[in-house]
Amino acid sequence: MNTGEQTTASARRIFRRRILASAALVAPLVLSACGGGQPGGAAQPGTPGAWYLTGGSEPVFDASFEAWNEAHPDRAFATESFANDAFKEKIRTAVGSGQAPTLIYSWTGGTLADYVANGDVVDLTGKVPALESRALESVLSSGMVDGTLYAVPNNNPQPVILFTNEKLFEQVGVEPPTTWEETLDVVEKFEAEGVIPFSLAAQSRWPLLMWIQYLTDRIGGPEVFDAIAANEPDAWSDPAITEALEKIQELVDAGAFGDSYGSVVADNNADVALVHTDKAAMLLQGAWVYPSFATDAPDWFGEGNLGYTAFPDVGGSGDPANIVGNPANFWSISSHASDEEQQAAIEYLDEFNLNEQATRDLVDNGMVPATTGAEDLLADADESEYLTYAYNMVQDAPNFQLSWDQALAADQAQELLTQLEGIFQATTTPQQFVDAMNATIK
Amino acid sequence: MATTSTSAPARPPKPLTSGRGTRAADGPSVWMLAPAFAFFGLFAIVPLLGVALLSLTHWDGLGSPSFAGLENWTTVFTNPVTLNAMWLTLAMTVLTYVVQAPVSILLGVFMAGREKYRAVFSVLYFLPLLFSAAAIGIAFKALLDPNFGLSNAFDAPWLNRDWLGDPQLVFYVLVFVISWSFVPFHSLLYQAGVKQIPASMYEAAMLDGAGRARTFFSVTLPQIKYTVVTSSTLMIVGSLTYFDLVFVMTAGGPGNATRILPLDMYLTGFRSYQMGPASAIAVILVVVGLIVSLLLNRFSGADKMESQMEGA
Numbered sequence: 001m002n003t004g005e006q007t008t009a010s011a012r013r014i015f016r017r018r019i020l021a022s023a024a025l026v027a028p029l030v031l032s033a034c035g036g037g038q039p040g041g042a043a044q045p046g047t048p049g050a051w052y053l054t055g056g057s058e059p060v061f062d063a064s065f066e067a068w069n070e071a072h073p074d075r076a077f078a079t080e081s082f083a084n085d086a087f088k089e090k091i092r093t094a095v096g097s098g099q100a101p102t103l104i105y106s107w108t109g110g111t112l113a114d115y116v117a118n119g120d121v122v123d124l125t126g127k128v129p130a131l132e133s134r135a136l137e138s139v140l141s142s143g144m145v146d147g148t149l150y151a152v153p154n155n156n157p158q159p160v161i162l163f164t165n166e167k168l169f170e171q172v173g174v175e176p177p178t179t180w181e182e183t184l185d186v187v188e189k190f191e192a193e194g195v196i197p198f199s200l201a202a203q204s205r206w207p208l209l210m211w212i213q214y215l216t217d218r219i220g221g222p223e224v225f226d227a228i229a230a231n232e233p234d235a236w237s238d239p240a241i242t243e244a245l246e247k248i249q250e251l252v253d254a255g256a257f258g259d260s261y262g263s264v265v266a267d268n269n270a271d272v273a274l275v276h277t278d279k280a281a282m283l284l285q286g287a288w289v290y291p292s293f294a295t296d297a298p299d300w301f302g303e304g305n306l307g308y309t310a311f312p313d314v315g316g317s318g319d320p321a322n323i324v325g326n327p328a329n330f331w332s333i334s335s336h337a338s339d340e341e342q343q344a345a346i347e348y349l350d351e352f353n354l355n356e357q358a359t360r361d362l363v364d365n366g367m368v369p370a371t372t373g374a375e376d377l378l379a380d381a382d383e384s385e386y387l388t389y390a391y392n393m394v395q396d397a398p399n400f401q402l403s404w405d406q407a408l409a410a411d412q413a414q415e416l417l418t419q420l421e422g423i424f425q426a427t428t429t430p431q432q433f434v435d436a437m438n439a440t441i442k
Numbered sequence: 443m444a445t446t447s448t449s450a451p452a453r454p455p456k457p458l459t460s461g462r463g464t465r466a467a468d469g470p471s472v473w474m475l476a477p478a479f480a481f482f483g484l485f486a487i488v489p490l491l492g493v494a495l496l497s498l499t500h501w502d503g504l505g506s507p508s509f510a511g512l513e514n515w516t517t518v519f520t521n522p523v524t525l526n527a528m529w530l531t532l533a534m535t536v537l538t539y540v541v542q543a544p545v546s547i548l549l550g551v552f553m554a555g556r557e558k559y560r561a562v563f564s565v566l567y568f569l570p571l572l573f574s575a576a577a578i579g580i581a582f583k584a585l586l587d588p589n590f591g592l593s594n595a596f597d598a599p600w601l602n603r604d605w606l607g608d609p610q611l612v613f614y615v616l617v618f619v620i621s622w623s624f625v626p627f628h629s630l631l632y633q634a635g636v637k638q639i640p641a642s643m644y645e646a647a648m649l650d651g652a653g654r655a656r657t658f659f660s661v662t663l664p665q666i667k668y669t670v671v672t673s674s675t676l677m678i679v680g681s682l683t684y685f686d687l688v689f690v691m692t693a694g695g696p697g698n699a700t701r702i703l704p705l706d707m708y709l710t711g712f713r714s715y716q717m718g719p720a721s722a723i724a725v726i727l728v729v730v731g732l733i734v735s736l737l738l739n740r741f742s743g744a745d746k747m748e749s750q751m752e753g754a
Contacts, residue, residue, distance in 0.1 A: 089712055092503045092504065092715065093503060095504060096503045096504040096505065114502065114504055115504070118504045118505040120504065202607060202696070203606060203607060203692070203695065203696075205693075205695060259604065260588030260589065260602065260603070260604040260607060261604075261607065262604045262606065262607015262608060262696050263586065263587060263588050263604050263605055263606045263607040264587075264588075264589070264607075265583070265587075270587065270589070270590065273589075273590065274589055279589060410502070410713065410714050410715045411714035411715065411716055413714075414709065414713050414714045415714075418523075418695075418697055418698060421695055421696050421697045422696075422697045425607075425609055425696050425697060427609055427696075427697055428697070
């Protein structure tokens with residue numbers, strides 16, 4: 001009996017301790033579940049925060065915020081950086097729950113329009129005059145929704161460029177194509193030599209967009225997609241879209257992408273590798289792959305084998321100087337931030353964002369800044385020839401079309417990627433594509 | 443416990459006031475389940491109710507959800523992409539089961555033998571279980587790369603297929619990789635099951651003149667009946683949640699060729715930001731998973747769990 005009672009007492013003590021222990025374990029979980037986490041680790045109110053992406057212009061942001069924090073220790077920014085996909089999922093949840101950092105990093109387009117519609121971001125019109133005067137105008141306009149400025153550029157324009165393997169072009173004895181006929185001719189020549197004409201990372205899906213974006217723009221001009229982005233009924237039925245899709249299938253049939261592009265992935269630069277291992281002759285990709293060539297294949301790159309040119313003129317009504325890609329990344333200010341936080345963010349944007357120092361840092365990191373008057377800086381850079389080319393391409397472009405998956409609403413963008421994959425795999429006809437995409441217009 | 447009572451006599455024993463104390467002494471109190479229940483409630487039941495509620499709303503992750511009635515449910519059951527995803531999930535369940543079950547049973551029976559070399563093989567077969575799904579996915583993706591993968595390394599042009607990019611082929615490639623990664627686990631279950639069978643039964647079978655095949659079908663298979671049920675339940679219910687491998691290897695593509703239901707839920711919710719339909723799909727997955735495991739248990743009579751040893 002005695003033993004039994006003793007056991008009970010100690011069992012109860014243990015039990016009570018366990019309850020306390022588990023309560024202690026659960027409590028922070030419950031609290032953090034309710035709180036949704038503090039933005040950017042900014043615990044006390046009045047501390048502004050900013051999230052941005054790892055890689056690319058990360059060191060430029062690091063340096064820029066460090067400079068601000070040194071000058072304003074009382075209003076220092078708490079910063080945090082994330083990988084691309086992780087960031088995109090996290091930021092939407094944070095904005096949706098009113099827990100976003102003060103500065104919201106975006107690609108503008110459909111996402112920014114959603115933020116604006118929900119009143120999540122601040123109207124910046126007239127609040128950052130100094131920044132407005134130094135940013136490239138064509139890039140700045142991407143941050144506007146219905147003529148109101150809600151986002152400002154913070155790094156480099158990323159146009160899509162046609163990269164060429166000059167070694168292979170020399171071997172086969174052809175020139176980079178400038179028209180549609182030349183393109184088909186070049187494809188045929190490389191095909192015959194057992195070289196993949198165009199390296200294409202179709203498994204990653206988004207590289208497919210560059211083809212339809214350029215073809216549509218060259219054939220019908222930017223108005224075609226403007227109508228789509230404005231959700232005009234049956235906007236996808238524009239003949240320019242159908243013609244672009246037919247041209248894509250013409251390329252596929254001609255073997256322009258080889259026969260196993262469906263397994264090529266862009267994340268690990270497999271499409272870049274096809275070019276610098278001399279398996280493929282050309283690559284239509286964003287300007288951001290240029291440094292990848294230099295780091296992945298320094299010998300090949302050092303021999304001057306990498307060429308670059310504009311997307312061919314396919315003989316439509318679009319200006320062949322138009323470009324597609326990402327005009328830049330952008331900062332918006334969260335409307336859920338306190339007044340002091342918003343004020344700090346506005347001052348940061350006007351004085352520090354894309355200022356002289358940040359512009360120089362961008363160039364030093366091999367990127368073209370989204371600012372005016374950077375010619376001299378670019379001329380002194382290591383890769384000045386390429387950087388100047390890309391810079392002029394952006395400055396001279398009558399239209400810079402934002403990547404369609406960013407410009408459209410998220411659900412439309414996903415359907416577009418799926419349908420486009422069908423076009424490249426020849427499992428979807430242009431008509432089916434047009435019908436499916438028209439159905440996404442609300 | 444009895445030893446602690448002699449070493450801790452500091453406090454006088456309290457008299458028993460009710461039957462509670464004696465019950466606790468007999469075994470662990472039901473209250474010991476409380477932390478587990480709290481966690482289960484907090485992290486399983488509450489979110490589940492939340493998802494069920496979300497499935498009745500329109501919500502894109504921004505702003506606040508608005509009530510939508512049963513609209514999402516009709517969307518889900520009429521949307522060709524989701525219907526295709528249901529079909530693919532069913533096909534995936536059946537195919538992976540058909541591939542995995544026989545291979546696992548045969549491997550498990552083989553590994554239960556007593557020769558030393560079998561231990562070496564067992565270790566080899568066990569290897570896939572040590573890798574995370576993400577690692578397996580990335581490794582296979584690299585191996586199957588048509589330009590820089592196996593075909594290039596071994597100069598084997600016949601291996602140069604568009605394994606993950608061909609809509610006809612990719613589904614079977616996934617069935618293979620999934621089976622490859624899960625067979626070791628189920629073999630392990632069968633190995634344990636077979637080792638439980640008394641040697642006397644095999645001796646009796648031998649005396650009766652039964653051959654290898656006859657012994658397998660008349661002794662081994664009936665004796666591991668419950669292992670088959672357990673393993674089948676895990677395989678079938680598990681196939682409803684295949685996500686990581688498929689996500690890493692194809693992300694549902696090309697087109698919708700490998701967009702199985704869990705992936706459809708994820709892509710609808712976190713890529714298209716349509717939380718309502720995504721929640722409806724999640725509820726469907728929970729309900730189907732529950733029904734399947736209940737049916738399997740009922741159908742097999744495993745709830746009785748009588749001994750298999752007697753009357754052999």
